[in-house]
Amino acid sequence: MKERVINAFNHFWDAVIDRVPEITIGVVMLAVFIVTGIVLRRFAQRRLLKRLGDQLLANFIGRVIFLVFLVVGIVIFLNQLGLSRAAGGLLAGAGVSALIIGFAFKDIGENLLSGFFLAFSRPFRIGDIIQVEGFTGSVKALSFRNTHIRTFDGRDIFIPNSILIKQPLINFTRDGLMRHDFVVGLDYGDDIAQATTVILNELSKMQNITNAEGLEPFVIINDFGTSTINLKIHFWINTFDFLGSTTVLKSTVMQQVVNRLIIEGFNMPADIIELKIYQEGQPIPVAVKGDNYK
Numbered sequence: 001m002k003e004r005v006i007n008a009f010n011h012f013w014d015a016v017i018d019r020v021p022e023i024t025i026g027v028v029m030l031a032v033f034i035v036t037g038i039v040l041r042r043f044a045q046r047r048l049l050k051r052l053g054d055q056l057l058a059n060f061i062g063r064v065i066f067l068v069f070l071v072v073g074i075v076i077f078l079n080q081l082g083l084s085r086a087a088g089g090l091l092a093g094a095g096v097s098a099l100i101i102g103f104a105f106k107d108i109g110e111n112l113l114s115g116f117f118l119a120f121s122r123p124f125r126i127g128d129i130i131q132v133e134g135f136t137g138s139v140k141a142l143s144f145r146n147t148h149i150r151t152f153d154g155r156d157i158f159i160p161n162s163i164l165i166k167q168p169l170i171n172f173t174r175d176g177l178m179r180h181d182f183v184v185g186l187d188y189g190d191d192i193a194q195a196t197t198v199i200l201n202e203l204s205k206m207q208n209i210t211n212a213e214g215l216e217p218f219v220i221i222n223d224f225g226t227s228t229i230n231l232k233i234h235f236w237i238n239t240f241d242f243l244g245s246t247t248v249l250k251s252t253v254m255q256q257v258v259n260r261l262i263i264e265g266f267n268m269p270a271d272i273i274e275l276k277i278y279q280e281g282q283p284i285p286v287a288v289k290g291d292n293y294k
Contacts (some may be wrong), residue, residue, distance in 0.1 A: 026076065026077040026078075026079075027077070029073065029076045029077060030073045030074065030076070030077040032073070033069045033070065033072055033073025033076070034069065034070060034073055036069055037065060037066040037067075037068070037069030037070055037073075038066060040065050040066075040069065041062035041063070041065050041066040042062070044058070044061055044062050044065055045058040045059060045061075045062040046058075048061060048062075059141065059142065060115065060116075060119035060142055061119070063143070063144065110161075110162045111144070111145045111146065111160050111161045111162050112144050112145070112161075114160075114161035114162045114164065114165040115142060115143065115144050115145070115161045117165055118142060118147070118161055118164060118165065119142060123164075123169055123171060123174075124139050124169070124171050124174070125139065126139050126140065126141070127139060127173075128171055128172075128173050128174060129171075129172040129173045129178070129239070130149065130169060130170060130171050130172065131169070131170040131172070132159060132163060132164055132167055132168070132169045132170070133159070133163055133167055135149065135151065135157050135159065136151060136152070136172075137149035137150050137151040137152065137155075137157060138150050140156075142161075144161075145160065145161065146158040146159055146160050146161060147159050147161060147164055152247065173239045176238050176239050176240035177210065177215065177236055177237070177238055177239070178236070178237050178239055178246060179234060179235070179236050179237075180234070180235060180236075180237060180246070180250050180253075181232055181233060181234045181235070182232070182233055182250070182253075182254050183222055183230050183231065183232050183233075184199075184230070184231050184233065184257065184258065184261065184268065185225055185227075185228030185229070185230045185231075185268055185269075186228055186229050186230075186231060186261070186266055186267065186268060187227075187228065187229075187266070187267035187268070187269050188227075188228070188229060189267075190229075190266050190267060192221065192229060192231070194264075195231065195261065195264075195266055196219045196231070198260055198261060198264050198266070199217075199219050199231070199233055199257055199260070199261070200217060200218075200219065202256055202257055202260040203217040203233075203235055203253070203257070204217075206253065206256070208237065208249055209235050209236070209237065209253065210235075210236040210237060210238050212236075215236045217233065217234060217235040217236070218234050219231055219232070219233050219234070220232050220234075225271075226271055226272060227269050227270070227271050227272035228268070228269060228271075233257065235253065237249060
């Protein structure tokens, strides 16, 4: 038994020694294809980014190019090792897998094909603010399986590509423009037309607010509250030109508008509560408790 094991090992070792040139060539070819794939991926990414200006699509196509060269390199490597059946099985398996993906369109294959659709249909770009399935955030990357978004509170969420294909997707910044609004409550005795003029004049002074034709800020009466007339202020932000946080900018706009209204003498009262006593001729049922009150 021992001699049979030793003889088998010697036979295997002799076979390995005999195939050293083929193995060396296979390793070299694999390394060449990997390096070529990396170089072509970077070249394609730079060219596509320069030509199309879409980093998301450039990164995705770059990954596809590298994956193709890697698979070809592995097949050649297996052939050099004399494992042509394994290489053929790998290619056949890839063909069968592609067929299954095409018919079933489930799980990994579903997300992979969805990634291709997203990369070429380009419903969003890196940096766009999107919302899907209740998640809102800035797009960071698109991979074969999922899309990486980062929410405004710092959470990294990886959404399967198939969800972005099948569910409604909202892109808030496809053209770089994003509208914000807030409500200000004024006293019923205030001049609403004059308050609107003051608000619009204040917004026109802010450089980070878009005032292009058709995108001017505007003010409407939102509703009549218990103690205030509520005005709703709408304004646009160009996210391509503004590098800070849109939330911080909105807070700044609200602060400046409220301060200007106060300076101009407009009142913003708190809610007024009216108490009705339905016992005519009877004392008001109010009691004050505590040692400090007598």
